[in-house]
Amino acid sequence: MAYLALMGLQLAASPVAGGGTGSYVVTGDAIMAPLVGGKGDPARGAALISDRQRSLCTLCHSGPFPDSHLHGTLAPDLTGVGARLSEGQIRLRVVDMKRLAPNTIMPSYYRVAEEQGRRVATVWRGKPILTGADIEDIVAYLTTLKG
Ligand code: HEC
Secondary structure, three states: OHHHHHHHHHHHHOOEEOOOOOEEOOEOOEOOOOOOOOOOOHHHHHHHHOOOOOOOHHHHOOOOOOOHHHOOOOOOOOOOHHHHOOHHHHHHHHHHHHHOOOOOOOOOOOOEHHHHOOOOOHHHOOOEOOOHHHHHHHHHHHOOOOO
């Protein structure tokens, strides 16, 4: 816990560039401000999560999404994530899970993939995985998953 608090302080002190796709400020374990202006569209976010070409979320995560028989079990089930985590906490986890769990297999979505180093799957290399607007749509959807 002490370690986490320390890491939070350190992160809060330094606004970080988002790997060329934009900049954002990490406060503790969250990004409080939306990455782009305007409200995210939860319906589009839901569609993106189930998009097995682009986001690949359901390769690892299960949740209240269509085609549950195809969902992976490598990651926490996202059912109720909107009750467990705040909007800002969800935003940071989708933007850059590696800040919180350096060895995670979850891609840092708000980056050009090759900047992530060796751990990135070739399918993502050289491409920004999701745009700020994509991530806001996903965050808008995940915050609705309260139960
Ligand atoms: C390659 C596997 C993988 C993919 C793809 C993936 N994740 Fe994750 N995700 C994880 C793992 C593993 C964790 C748990 C953190 C850890 O310890 O590594 C996680 C954690 C999370 C969390 C925090 C959950 C909690 O209850 O604490 C959220 C939110 C999340 N992912 C959302 C997403 C979204 C949205 C996508 C798609 C845009 C996605 N993930 C794609 C593996 C993945």
